Amino acid sequence: EAQVTQNPRYLITVTGKKLTVTCSQNMNHEYMSWYRQDPGLGLRQIYYSMNVEVTDKGDVPEGYKVSRKEKRNFPLILESPSPNQTSLYFCASSKGQGGQPQHFGDGTRLSIL
């Protein structure tokens, strides 16, 4: 079954404590991306990756890092989380490098206290 898997699904943590949200896809997709979804603001892209070792900033990259060491994995790293990063996060993948997300993970709800 084609899947984008995110972990954890829910996380409550404190300001400044580094965290990583993992994302893995089993479709051999080249393009992967991270989004955050906030009420009244819609989906906004944080970072994207066109292939292994190729990443670039989206619209709201401040405070986030990513890496793409393997094609299937695209973790999102918050090195020093702050309360304004409390949000619902989605990882997505798509075939080719067109950039339009086709498959989304189930989402990770992060609360930074």
Add this chain to the structure above:
Amino acid sequence: QKEVEQNSGPLSVPEGAIASLNCTYSDRGSQSFFWYRQYSGKSPELIMFIYSNGDKEDGRFTAQLNKASQYVSLLIRDSQPSDSATYLCAVRSGGSYIPTFGRGTSLIVHP
């Protein structure tokens, strides 16, 4: 600043009717247009995409694009209660890998 505007709704239609969802965008260089459906508490799912002016049909869904008016719409024929969801419009400019999403329109189909 690229903007994609959608009426937040809710748009309420009776079962069996045609639901019409609209989206306008600011960037005249936009080349790719997408509609996603998002059920409450779930992740978005891609349901339609359109690149050329005119209509594109897929089952009960029709996407309509008018680049001159910077307008894209989604028609849902024979609406069902299971179509009740938030519909997100997304637009991408040529050469960009960063889509811009609208805030979504909530659709309610009542029996």
